[in-house]
Amino acid sequence: MTSAVRRCSCDGPQGRQGTRAHSGLAGTCRLHRPTGKGFYLADDLLQEAGDSLMMKLGEAANRLSRLGVLAPEGVQWAIAVANRNFIIHRYDEINRAITWQTLSVDRPEWKASLAPLFQAADAAIEGESDGAIGSR
Known part of the structure; x- marks a missing residue:
């Protein structure tokens, strides 16, 4: 089972998993989504x-x-x-x-x-x- 929250590629290997701003799809956070x-x-x-x-x-x-x-x-x-x-x-x-x-x-x-x-x-x-x- 995969998590609905994915790590953002902008955060490196650790990511900000679980934070509201970084809960985008396909590894792209809402802060960095086009x-x-x-x-x-x-x-x-x-x-x-x-x-x-x-x-x-x-x-x-x-x-x-x-x-x-x-x-x-x-x-x-x-x-x-x-x-x-x-x-x-x-x-x-x-x-x-x-x-x-x-x-x-x-x-x-x-x-x-x-x-x-x-x-x-x-x-x-x-x-x-x-x-x-x-x-x-």
Whole structure:
């Protein structure tokens, strides 16, 4: 039986077996695995992972929109929801060049725009946790 975690060729004979960053396939760690559009377009698993991420973002955007949360500048809930719906219902028509653009350019921009909302949510959750402990 072979281990699911393989040694990375970048670490020499000892490797960093078991560390999160060095748990890649075929002896190549995630830190040193080739990246970029060409690899995304050639890797069905990366494409499925990207689809999953976009579907989750679209569902989150749908829920936030229904709760009346205003989208920050540079973010449009409706576009994320439409993208989710397209991926789910018209998966046979997905244009991988467009999904690459969404994942490599739009997603990082959204992350930056949404950061203040995430920070506010974390603070609210932390405040609720502190209040719940103190009220017992």
